[in-house]
Amino acid sequence: MRLKEEAMACRNEEEREREREREEEEEEKLAQTHHRHQQQLQWCTVGDGFPQQLRKVVVVGYALTSKKTKSFLQPKLEGLARNKGILFVAIDQNQPLSDQGPFDIVLHKLSGKEWRRILEDYRQTHPEVTVLDPPDAIQHLRNRQFMLQAVADLNLSESYGKVGVPRQLVIKRDASSIPDAVAKAGLTLPFVAKPLVADGSAKSHELSLAYDQNSLQKLEPPLVLQEFVNHGGVLFKVYIVGESIKVVRRFSLPDVSTRELSKNAGVYRFPRVSCAAASADDADLDPGVAELPPRPLLERLAKELRRRLGLRLFNLDIIRDHGSRDHFYVIDINYFPGYGKMPEYEHIFTDFLLSLMQGKCKK
Template sequence: MRFEEEFSHNVHDDDDHSKTMSQCSVGALRPEHKNFVVVGYALTSKKIKSFLQPKLEGLARNKGILFVAIDQNRPLSDQGPFDIVLHKEYRRTHPEVTVLDPPDAILHLHNRQSMLQCVADMNLSNSYGIVGVPRQLVIKRDASSIPDAVAKAGLTLPLVAKPLVADGSAKSHELSLAYDQYSLQKLEPPLVLQEFVNHGGVLFKVYIVGEAIKVVRRFSLPDVSKRELAKNAGVFRFPRVSCAAASADDADLDPSVAELPPRPLLERLAKELRCRLGLRLFNLDIIREHGTRDHFYVIDINYFPGYGKMPGYEHIFTDFLLSLVQS
């Protein structure tokens, strides 16, 4: 699916929701809006519901920001004018417009084979900790060959199986935990197999909006002991690793599990990834290896994640938009 299709798909097929959620209808900019920062958007109906919430739009309008839906059936040159927009064609004829974010960079995160490579290449280690990625193996077809491929790669069970394509769909968030060699043949390629790292059942969602970083805790898969590994067999399927309903921010957790990753480490990681990925709107799923204080793994990177689940996202995002215009 091309960039334009991905971000404009279903913008208008979600009945009246996108009409009521946008501050201004398509192509209807009026003279009194000339003093606003105009953000043209082409988002899926699901993203419109979760992101363009009334609180965000109200705060944005108070700060002089106007969200305007882009009509995918009309030339962009006939719409706007926009100060910030999600559309690669617009950049060619309007270089003064800020486009969020480069399509090729976004597509890089759609493949879990390449997604984590930039983190692995960084080999980030300093006085605040070590950041790596789990050992993983890509299987593109033939499930019957998985046990041999795993043995050859020297991966240790249990293994987390994730769809190779990470396109934001519900299916791309599904994962399985395989406990034994035999059960590996029940998996469905194309997929990525990651070594499961015990992490105290908690992961850290690190939201990045330009220079801003916000971290929240989420409950995750529980640790697997050697005894459980010997006792269990088969494949256990999960709809996704974490969700907003599984917030661990207010839970009574062991401090060694609950302690957030060091801020300087996250700032260095975010800065490096912004540069390497060429993106400004993404989040990281990070875990701490259980029994350590400073050994972290990035297990997923998502473009334009569910910012509606991030506390205070309205203020962070509107400040980010204003900073783009000012710079």
Template sequence: MGGELAYCTEEKEEEVIKDTELEDEKMVAKMRYSAAAIGGGFSPPPSTMKVVVVGYALTSKKIKSFLQPKLEGLARNKGILFVAIDLSKPLSDQGPFDIVLHKLSGKEWRSILEDYRITHPNVTVLDPPDAIQHVYSRQSMLQVVADLNLSDPYGKVGVPEQLVIKKDSSSIPDSVNMAGLRLPLVAKPLFAKSHELSLAYDELSLQKLEPPLVLQEFINHGGVLFKVYIVGEAIKVLRRFSLPDVSKRELKASAGVYRFPRVSCAAASADEADLDPHVAELPPRPLLERLAKELRHRLGLRLFNLDIIREHGTRDRYYVIDINYFPGYGKMPEYEHIFTDFLLSLVQSK
């Protein structure tokens, strides 16, 4: 890992975190969901079937992308009932739930969930709030992968050299030189709520970046990224088009900062494209299974995905460039089967 240089006071860093959490807490205060408002409620499953009640607290955007009719229908047939958590009422007064599924942040919500976990030990909370916080900061999320330093006959998995910049954009060029990072560099917001990124080709352009951010060495990877979706012990891998390779010639001839909304998008599926077989080949399944198992344990999460690239010109050198909690599973083929099986397994394992 590259050196980490902190350029802001602790007070300033706390301000950034507080601003982020304040937005979520405002959202928590405003959100008032009801099961009837989302999809008109659910038909009860057969009376002979034990009902698994899943309380959910999600943003309206997440509800739309995740609770699709095909998921609700299959869940109902399997005896799973999704019930919206009313954030205007105490959580302990609702339910009873077998599982609580959530993707909200903020200190108030974390406190509510932690208290609920203590008073309702038999309810599975997906996932623990403290574990989720760990992957919201790009300063800490990839450190787990770096510490793992996974290497076996199927390949090696690491992270790009990176540098955290918390303040003073004018000092970025010197900091990059001191850390020994090589251009071009990918710049990402320090807090993982945004998928925007920039690609900086020269040192002078680095001063145009806006901290707090993380700088990562750009690794040529054939323009293909692998999204590894993890749902409990299940793994699903999808190809996505990514940023194109940068040649030495292009690096010398290019200057400036290029901004991208995200490194990949759902529309940019590379699964059906005519790609070089060496570029398109999926990472070995045993390698991904070992990586997922280690990260489930070390992160304490069961719902996340990994953005993985393979260094161009190699067959077995992989890098994790991002980790996302409760990602867009709705983009994953047959996600409704994988997710309902996972929910049932949680209840059956109790």
């Protein structure tokens, strides 16, 4: 009798043990399922719409300056990215790029021939990785002599307005030759003088406004001279992230009247004109100055420039010819601008990264 009771007790204990094991297995399965859902980005689907493959976390390797990292990788962006299955990982510039990762996307904004060579080699050996953007295409925007050529070559329909570039002259050396070069080119004062190299440094954003012929010799080549266009003291920063477009207003240099031009002389230097502190979105402005460029015009302009420049991350500085409603000038193009100053950039940028991976899945 006692043996039967002991056997029954053993069987009960074994059943309880098996039950505990089953519960632990179920908990483990639930934990794994939860983990997969956390990592899940999207389903890649075949033609009949049934799930084919589960995509895990999108790993974005980034190679940015410390200043750009701080302004771009803000906590809100990183938190939203994690929730969407995107992980940002810093690239160690002291280690071979091919030994790091694996990455799905490489995001970068560094200068120098050596970095361009490393990145081009990486693109050749890792065609499955999306590099934002091709270093040779970015290099095209680092020289203001060629930066605006893609805009100058455009022939947009005039139904929504005209887009052009200011007349400009490149001076590579010898400031004493500037007055003669300006006269020969037939340019009209005043001029905005900009450094020829646009490498993202603070110096490359410094502007000078030259009012008279004699002051031109005080400028420091290499530089670009652009005819100043009166634009109501407001410029439009058009941020482009893939196919998304976001426009904000910024205060700019004030208009120069004929009377002011006759009274003023010399060269006036300005630090970076367009910055977050100079937002004009909430200012009480003349509607003729504040009205944003027509959306269809911006969409077509962005589409053409994405194709011609081969870039997906850039912005345009656009001004409206004062007194005109539909005549615009592109005065600058910047690669990977300060997106941290763009409203809702966290959602726009993370959606863009996911769209890149979705495109890969479809292929």
